[in-house]
Amino acid sequence: MTGGLRRGPAALAPLVCLALLPSCGSDPIFPEDYRSTFSPVSCCVYSIDHNLQYVKIWVNPESAAAYLASDNPLPEGTTIVKEEYDGDDDTCTGTIVGFKAARKEAGFAPDSCDWFFQDLKPNRHVLREGDIGSCASCHGDAMYAATDCTALAVRNSCP
């Protein structure tokens, strides 16, 4: 009986995965140790557009200077990680409540500057990915066109 209960969900997993394709089992586009391998490119900033949370941005080291200089376009492979913290965590030192990430892939999504987006849980489990319409509706807006569909607001934002 107990064994049956243990086997049940495991046996169902492949079916659930099929139903959720294409996001099932996807790999995060940034490494687990990004805090020691990526460069911090913002302070802890309050975000109105990202669910009233505090956010902190990291970029892969090869692209950090280009990101800070707002190069347009950013280099192929640029990978941006946005950590999200509770709305009262104004030092971004508490628990991470989620991640948004983006990787520059030539030809992937021309309407939103070829960003491959990911929406992830705090444990980096991928919830949604790809050419996510809700992300592109902001990042693909004309307002961000001059900065390669990234938002300038948080750069050089340290008090």
Ligand code: HEC
């Ligand atoms: C309502 C508009 C809006 C939506 C929707 C939105 N973003 Fe953003 N995003 C912003 C703004 C503005 C910033 C600048 C930081 C801030 O204020 O949060 C930003 C910052 C980011 C950054 C940091 C890099 C940068 O400077 O742009 C990433 C990565 C990101 N968003 C990914 C996503 C993903 C993935 C989604 C969809 C799951 C998404 N965003 C949906 C407006 C939006």
